[in-house]
Amino acid sequence: MILNPHxxxxLDSRSDDLFYAAPRFVTHVDDFFLARLTDLYRQYLQPQMRVLDLMSSWVSHLPPELSFQEVVGHGMNGAELARNPRLDRYFVQNLNEELALPLEDASxxxxxxxxxxxYxxxxxxxxxxxxxxxxxxxVVIVSFSNRMFFEKAIQAWREGNEGDRVxxxxxxxxxxxxxxxxxxxLPRPWSCLGFTDPFYAVVGQKQPV
Structure with a gap:
């Protein structure tokens, strides 16, 4: 296992269901971060793909010019997901309590x-x-910054610096x-000066059998 129990x-050990019960119709990173994220999606996403937006909300930051076969959303708040115009369907699930995704293999x-x-x-x-x-x-595209709900981030994330998190x-x-x-x-140099939210992303790919 990668992580030990500690x-x-x-810090907030209550169920995530309680924390996310009320919808939050805000973005948690700035426009500079979101523009880089959408550009990264342009690099890897193509028309008519099937896309899963995991741990999503009311906006998916997908390139507006791209149409997909299907975009499935997952998150913790149904009201947020229902407002997301890019989702064809969605489901609510606490991944820290229900570990298996209700989705088909290789889909x-x-x-x-x-x-x-x-989180x-x-x-x-x-x-x-x-x-x-x-x-x-x-591909799986994981993006993050230095912003978070600190009380809901795991200890391994809280105790590390940004390089450790990468x-x-x-x-x-x-x-x-x-x-x-x-x-x-990794972030562009001026991001380190605090003028914008630093942009980090790690892209993984499923290897052929």
């Missing part, structure tokens, strides 16, 4: 996880499920035999 703990071309990876208490299980539902050569996400992906990190994006 590293999985949160998605891409899985997206934006500014949410820090996973069992990332080994989540990324195993991501590998299961991805088609061969499918390595942690890389380890999450590379620890799954079917997945391999193929690209890592």
């Amino acid at each position: 590293q999985r703990t949160k 998605f071309n891409a899985v997206l996880m934006a500014v949410s990876v820090q 996973l208490q069992y990332p080994e299980a989540t990324f195993t499920e991501i590998a299961r539902i991805l088609k061969p050569q499918g 390595q942690l996400v890389q380890t999450y992906i590379n620890s799954i035999p079917a997945l391999k990190v193929i690209e890592t994006h």
Whole structure:
């Protein structure tokens, strides 16, 4: 296992269902971050793909010019997901309590996880499920910044610096035999001055059998 029991703990140990019960119709990172995220999606997503937006909300930041075969959303708040115009369907599930995704094997071309990876208490299980539902050569794109609900981030995330967090996400992906990190994006120099939210992303790909 990648994490020990202490590293999985949160300052707020109440069920995540309670924390996310009220909808939040806000974005948690700035426009600069979101523009880079959409550009990264342009690099990997193509028309008519099947896309899973994991740990999503009321906006998916997908390139507006791209049409997909289907976009499935997952999150913790049904009201937020219902307002997301890019989702064809969605489901609500607490990944820290229900580890298996209710989705078919090898059914998605891409899985997206934006500014949410820090809340996973069992990332080994989540990324195993991501590998299961991805088609061969499918990609998982994990993006994050230095912003978070601190009380809901796991100890392993809280105690590390930003470089440690990049390595942690890389380890999450590379620890799954079917997945391999193929690209890592780091902040541009001026982001370190605090003028914008730093943009980090790790891209993994499902390897052919």
